[in-house]
Each structure stands twice: as C-alpha cells, then as structure tokens.
Amino acid sequence: STMWSVSTLLSKNDNAFNNNPKMSENGLMSRAKVLTIDTMNPTVKKVEYAVRGPIVQRAVELERELSEGMKKPFVEVIRANIGDAHAMGQQPITFFRQVLALCSYPELLNDSTFPEDAKSRAHRILQSCGGNSMGSYSASQGIDSVRQDVARYIERRDGGVSCDPDDIYLTTGASDGIVTMLKLLMCGEGAARTGVMISIPQYPLYSAALAELGAVQINYYLNEENCWSLDITELQRALDEARLHCNPRALCIINPGNPTGQVQSRECIEDVIRFAAKERLFLMADEVYQDNVYADGCQFHSFKKVLFEMGPEYSNTVELASFHSTSKCYMGECGFRGGYMEIINMDDDVKAQLTKLVSVRLCPPVPGQALMDLVVNPPQPGEPSYDNFIKERTATLSVLAEKAKLTEQVLNTVQGISCNPVQGAMYSFPRITIPKKAIEEALDKGQQPDMFYCMKMLEETGICLVPGSGFGQKEGTYHFRMTILPPTDKLQILLNKVKEFHQKFTQQYS
C-alpha cells in the first residue's frame, strides 16, 4: 500500500482478551480494560487521515515548545497543511457575519448601524426557525427556506436547469453528506462487497470513510503528466480489475481537484457521465471548490448541468449526488460546518431511507445552515451591501489566483520539484525527487520517504505540509500537498524556505 498507516504505528498493546483480574502495584484488584486496541472496532483502526495526522501533532508540539521559549531554527510554525482560510488570515465576508450576529442576538434588529438587507435576510432566516430562534432544531433535511434558496442558486448556476428543493439535504460540512451517501451504498460481503472508485491522489476523507465502512477502495490514477487529468481508459482499467473481487457501485470525482488543483473540462465530465451510465455507477461529485477557478481557459462545470445538457437518456437515469460547503471558495467559513448535497435520480424508497437516516442526528447546525443560505443568496444589485460584498469577494478570489500562480512559479524554479498549474481549489501537489539515500533512511525508520521529508522540513523550517503518501500517489513517486492560503508575503517566505530546504536536503542525501 502506498498509504501511510496510523494504525500500524499505534498498535502496541498485545495482551488483549486478558479477562483475568490481576493485582496492581498498590495491592488493589485491577482489571484489564474492556476496550483495548485489540478489542476495539477493527475498521476504525484502518482509518487514516493524514491532513490531521502525526505531522500536524508534531507542529502543535513545536508551537508549544516555541511559546515556552525553546530555541528552534525558526521563529514560527507556518501551517500549510489544511484548507483553513480564516486561520491563515483571510477575512470573513462582512455581510455574512452581520446576518449571523443578527440571527444570534435578534435585539440587534433594532440597531440602526446594521444595513437593511442584512436585517431582512436575518428576519427571513429567523422566520423559518421554530420559535424564531436558531436554538431550535430544524427539519432534519434542513430549513425549508434555505433549501429553496439553494435550489434557486443551483438553477442560476446551471443556466436554468431546474432544481427541486426536495432534492436538497443540508449537511454538517460536505464531509457529512459524503459519508452519509457512502453509507447508503454499502451492501454485500466478500466478492459482493461494495467497491467505490476514488481518484488517486484523493482527499483522505474518502479513504477514511471507506475503511470505516468496510468498503473496497478502488483506485483510479489521475494523469500527472497531463495536468492531473482524468482518463476514461484508466477508469475502465481500475473498474475491470475491481470487478474481479468486489461490486463496484459508485464513482467519486473531486472537481476542482483536491489535492491536485486541476479543473475538469466539460468534455471530460461528459465522458465520466457516459462511463457511469454504461457501467451503472452512482456518481458522487465533490464540488466544494466551485468558485475556486483561477487558470485562464478553465471554467467550472457542474456535473448536474452537464448531465442535463446530455439529454434525457442520461438526465433521467444517472444517479448523482453533488456536494457543496461553506468552508471553501471565497467564504472559507470552515468552523460553521455548513453544507448541502443535491440528490438526482435517487430511487424514492431510498430517499425515504436517507431522510430517516439523517433524522437520527436531528439536524445540521443551524448557524451553518444560515450561512449556507447567505452563500446561495448573497446581496443583490441595488441592495445596500452589494458593492461591499462584491469588493470583498473579488479581492479574496483575486488574491487566491495570484497565490496559485506564485506557488506554481516558485516551486517550478527548484531542481527536483515539479508542479502542475494550480488551476483551481486551494492546493498545489508538486512532485518531489527524493535521493535514494534518503529513501533508504526513511524506510529504515519505518517511514514513508515523503513523510520523512516533510517531517524533516517541519523540524528545520517550521513549515507544516502533508506528505503525498497521505493522499495516495503512483508507486515510486513522491509529493507533498501545500495550501496556497498563507498571506502573500508569508507565502513568498514559505516558498523560499521550501526551496532552500529542498536544495539542502538533496545535497545532504546525494
């Protein structure tokens, strides 16, 4: 496996199933734990999530050591491991936060300093809440009026393709929707076990969820040589091999790509839809970066829109779930855990089961639902907050575009690093050449070579990246994922440090 495993590192307790009480040092009767590493859920042990793995834990330690005055070769830890925009200094959209404050404390509706459009949005949201309070549970599928606004947003986005609010489920971030959909698809044992196709490199939520659910992860490799494009022949290869040992049922796509930053062409999306129809696969389109498109000539096409433009042969049959979130794009409001999914062509009985399933967790967080509403229903031309909203949104997106370009440019000046264009999303995933001696030292230590590389970089420079092995990569290739989110001046410093580190590392191990 090319995936780095937490479980192997953590499994050290051997004396499980020891049911016998024993005497402890102080003479008291003590018992083996009920719950030990050997008696806990084995599928949970298989879960891996590199974005918050040991490298991040070490970064936290280093920050503490720095704050305690310990001397390090750097003065601060720079975190480029996770798409956490506000943590890197991105400012929230003023209008969104005004409305959230009004909803939290409706006394402010009498405050004349708040703009009228913010007040009317807050009023509408509160009207849809039980007892006019965000403290009430919403319907499990989400607040009705928010789902209506989401449906209208999708219709505008997709040039008028119709959207039924009843097909919208609000979620606790996109992750929640993705895991819920995967859960529905689980079925069968042994060779009939559900298989799910995911891109490699992938966002590790997918591998983690599949491991936990006990599903078969079917890897299809993106083509790094062609700007991380998705080739249908590779999909076919992966599927044909998988059919020998499991029941492939779903195909997951991340567009714009995480961690790879590519933006899919319209043609490619059509091909994928045809493939899914032909092979009877449920399509899952992770489209949380839909506003994050930077490269000239690239454009976001939603799977829904393309599907419907392909005509009824496809639009009436292909089952699709599409996911969006408040956490990315120009908003970057990760902490609110807002999101939605749209479900297309789902069997009615299954949909009833989905609705039942989400009801067990009662409802997604209401402030996140309110925020999702603002994202899909922002200030309109003529409203008092419109100009400022556009100014803030444009500024954020153009700075991101600038940083995407800067990242690609600087990294490509380094011998031994090669970086595809960051067409969209928030990450670059450059390929790195690791000298043979370093690979051997890493393997001696039981570490993936790119984990060894990233850990060394963290210790020497304070820069926190995630090794490519956490996302999956072709055997024998090495990468890291780096967000483009630090403020431009800090990003410049970071890129220069990465450059210096790489040169030093290469020299040291050559």
Place this chain on the structure above:
Amino acid sequence: STMWSVSTLLSKNDNAFNNNPKMSENGLMSRAKVLTIDTMNPTVKKVEYAVRGPIVQRAVELERELSEGMKKPFVEVIRANIGDAHAMGQQPITFFRQVLALCSYPELLNDSTFPEDAKSRAHRILQSCGGNSMGSYSASQGIDSVRQDVARYIERRDGGVSCDPDDIYLTTGASDGIVTMLKLLMCGEGAARTGVMISIPQYPLYSAALAELGAVQINYYLNEENCWSLDITELQRALDEARLHCNPRALCIINPGNPTGQVQSRECIEDVIRFAAKERLFLMADEVYQDNVYADGCQFHSFKKVLFEMGPEYSNTVELASFHSTSKCYMGECGFRGGYMEIINMDDDVKAQLTKLVSVRLCPPVPGQALMDLVVNPPQPGEPSYDNFIKERTATLSVLAEKAKLTEQVLNTVQGISCNPVQGAMYSFPRITIPKKAIEEALDKGQQPDMFYCMKMLEETGICLVPGSGFGQKEGTYHFRMTILPPTDKLQILLNKVKEFHQKFTQQYS
C-alpha cells in the same frame, strides 16, 4: 419485537438486481437504479427513529393543510414530540446570545451597549480561534480553552474531583459523542458480536445507532411500578441471557431519564458502577438533563463523582464516558449542536484512535463549541450580567418544574392513564389503557396500538405525541411520550385535550 419498524413500511420495491436495460415509454433506453431499497445498506434499513417518524411527518402535512385553509377539528398543531425548547417559546439566555453575536461579528466589540463580561468572554473565545475567527477549524477534539473550561466546570460540579481537559472531547450535540463511542466498541461476529445494554424505554438514538452499527441491542427494563427505577437484578437477567448469544461490552444509562423522567438515586448509581466493574462493561452515562431535576428529594449525581467517591478500586479501573450537551437543561440551544464527552480510564492506545477518528470530520461546529464554553463558564457573581443570567435561568427552570408537576397531576386524573412523577428531564411517559377493540383494529391495519392511538389523537386534536412503541416498552403495555415544553397555558389546553381524547377513544372502542 415491540419496536415499530419504518423499514417494513417502506420496503415495496421488489425488482432489484435487475441489471438489464429496458425500453421506457418514450422509447429511450432506461436502466434499473444502481441504488434501490433492495441493494442499499441493510443496516440502515433497520434504523428506526420514532421521535421524527411518520407521526411527525403527518403533523407537518397537517400544518400545511391548515395553512392552505383546509378545515380540521383543530386550529393548530401542538408539537409535544421532541425536546425542542425554543421552538415551544422558551427564550434563550441573553448573555449567551450576546457573546455569540460578538464572536460572529467582532466589530460589535466596539459597541458600548454590550456588557463588559460578554465582551471579555467573546474576546477569550476568539483568541482561541485560528485567525481570531469562528470560521476557522478548531482542533478536532475541540478548542483548547473550551476544554479547559469544561474541565473546571466538571470539577466544580463534582465537588473537586479532578478533571483533565485532555479527557474532554467536544462533540456535535451529545448524539455525535454517543455514536462515536459506540462505534469504537464494535468488534466480533456472530456470537462474539458486541452487545450493548440499553434501558427500555430508551431514547431511540441508541437503538438506531446500534442497528446501523450492526450491534446487538440488549434490553434491560426499567421498573415502571417503582417510578422507572433501575434494578440490578434486571440488569443481571438481561446480561446473563445476552451472554448466550453475543459479547456484552457496554452499559448505557440515561440519567435523568429520557423518555421516563426518573432521577437515579446515589445508591442506584453505586450499584450500577459495581455491576459494570464486576461484569467488565464500559459505562456510558447520558447526562444531558443534569440541570433538569424538579422533584423534592431528588438530586443529580454524576457517574463520575460517584465513581471517584467509591475509591481507587473503582475510580482507577471502570471505563466511563459521560455526555453533555447545550440542547437541554435551561439553555435548550438544540440548533447549535454543541456538546462534550468526558472519557475516564480509557486505554491510551484507544484514546489515540478516538482522536484520529474524530479528526476525519475535522471539528465540531465552532459556534456550538463557543456556546458550550458559555454554559460551563457563565457570568460570575460581581460581573455585570450575573443577576440577569441567574434571573433568566431560575425562571426557565422553575417554569419547567411547574409544568412537570402540572403534567403529572392532570394526566393522573384521567381514568386509563397513569403517570409516574416527572422527577427530571423534559418528558412524561404515561401508561395508557387501550381497549381490546382498538388493539384489534390497529393490528388489522398493521399498526402498533399506541401508534394507532397517537395518530388518531393527532388527526382529531392536532396534538403530536410519540407512541411508546418508538421507545420500547414491556410487551402488552402502551405509552406515549409527551414533552412538558409547551408554554403553561398551552400545556394546560393540551392536557385537557389529551384527557378528552382519551375518554372519547375509550368510549368509542369499549
């Protein structure tokens, strides 16, 4: 089974596994769905959640019909099905909402109308957020400073028993924590499959989670004749029977009780802890109603406190998870999905796995974390908001106590209804006598008799209750769960209507 099943009602699609494309009416090639009721996750189908089941769906329809001007024998639907305080008119605590508004829109920190203590709380919370924004992801375990505040709260609550912030995990409501803990405990197949003991009647999150996880639900019956007390002999009976066909690993307790409203005595808690120690069971204490204690002579005792007062033989060995939430007590802030769990005596390796597992979902909603912080760190004597906070909290809790008493009193005046005292929590769970003829008519319709009863009450009076069969009950007994949350005047009307309905129903079927 005494549990009402959604799945049987929903299963109507027979032609699954039909892989052959077929011609549809318009001549286009159509295909059987990938995901059908017969090919979906079978454990999800087994999930039941009566609190938001078909009776609530019918209530929503009735509300729509009323709003469209349809004539009904009532003018409004009164929902007493779910513990959703704000939806029933309970007002939020002013201080909490002020701080949330400040955190949402920090510009307000310059607003002189906000009290200083609200500002200092907001300041502290924002300081602990990346980039000083609630839009940042927090640590997966929750914001450090919030976990510290939770730990200090627990120490105060438990008379000084120490609490390590590292044992605190913030959660997305208590449900999230409960499901996560159950997930860790799953292990084994067939006769070695994990069994989990839950009270009957129970809160259906437990049965739903166990069904979804494929665990064995081990029912122990509370003693209705003795005010829903928990008897150790009954625990032993349930456990001994279960050991014949599964591997019982955990014991879940809800105190104060949901749906049954009892408050456990200290002695009973000690007995339960001794039982768990002797039988090697992981204890899960659902303590979300810890401030909701109304009856004279009753007092909330946390499992943690009792465990530590029983001495090191127990406090060093018994594994315990305790759950709390922002949704109940005097706060009733369900929509924010805030909560925490405290983990005691958990194996270190398992704890590392737990931390890894929660990291996949990134973090609990930050506004919910902020609210949890305020609950455990409310205004202190001498602070400007203290008096008003105490006034609001006291008012809410005394009204609840009043309504608990009123509910018990009125219901017990009805022949054929008998109701234990509502010592705590937010519900009464009265036993109802259903005439034989009504039972037969219900069974003819394929309905549980108490579902038949509650559905009829909804259609005739607009009152939405949940049938006892959704929580589990002794074979041949019938109940409903009713919240005590409607405003006192409305609750009085509701209780009178229940009384009239019951009398009419009894007459009709006698």
